[in-house]
Amino acid sequence: MTHALARLLLKYFFKSSCVLSKLFIHQFVPKHKPTNQKDVNLLKEFILNSKKLMVLTGAGVSTESGIPDYRSAEVGMYARTNHRPIQNIDFHKYASVRQRYWARNFVGWFRFSKMQPNFVHFYLSDLESKGKVHSLVTQNVDGLHLKAGSKNVIELHGTGYRVLCLDCNATYDRHYIQDTLRANNLIDFEQTSKMMRPDGDVDTPQEFINNFSVPTCESCGGILKPDITFFGDNVPKHRVELVRATVSSSDCILILGSSLSVFSGYRIILQALEENKDVCLVNIGPTRADKLIQFKIEAKCGDIFLKVKI
Secondary structure (H helix, E strand, O other): OOHHHHHHHHHHHHHOOHHHHHHHHHHHOOOOOOOOHHHHHHHHHHHHHOOOEEEEEOHHHHHHHOOOOOOOOOOOHHHHOOOOOOEHHHHHHOHHHHHHHHHHHHHHHHHHOOOOOOHHHHHHHHHHHOOOEEEEEEOOOOOHHHHOOOOOEEEOOEEEEEEEEOOOOOEEEHHHHHHHHHHHHOOOOOOOOOOOOOOOOOOOOHHHHHOOOOOEOOOOOOEEEEEEOOEOOOOOHHHHHHHHHHHHHOOEEEEEOOOOOOHHHHHHHHHHHHOOOEEEEEEOOOOOOOOOOOEEEEOOHHHHHOOOOO
């Protein structure tokens, strides 16, 4: 084991809530085969041959921190529950939907905000500090790449750590909104749920929801919404253009833990291939781009990066 890898392991085990995370990791990571040396060599060579590597991460990276994804076979939210993500149009249209969302998100925030980066997050941060990772685009809204120390991060679908006013565009820190919610509802309600969703939503008693007071903008009284691209909504145009420019300025694209089912991620690959860039994908299970790309590795991201020594 190299000194650099040893430092990464120590950073992971001590800085992350490792004991808590391990209680959930295996529950949310799909079944997978052991990593083989051929794939380790392929990934290492791909990274070393790149001069301006762009990394795209999906939910398959965060599952190793104990945050479930939606689509994984057997362990994803779609496979285990009848729950479906909130639709953007419903949040805008119905006060009852907003009340339900904020009540459940309030409860889920206690655990969601305490989630910590795993080895993959720290490994990518380390690669950035070494000049190997040029930029990182994530489909996740959990802020774990930033917690791990990555700097050049584009949060494609937004972040659960920021709240926006839909009327005047005022912004709020999610921790501040949590304090406001607790004060307005005169409660200190903390609940741990194994059914937490990728955006922090959890199952909550209906009576609690019915009596919950939702937050409003302090500037104009408008509707507040997390800065997250809900299902049925579009990624903001300025962010799409930023990602497009980032892809063009990179020479290789590495996709980690994403099935690319959502078009906002898939179009990154289409653009990269159109611009004749090398693309490598590491994921458990099939992806939307399997027939398009040259390098596909079936592996758990944490397992293979543990063996890729750079």
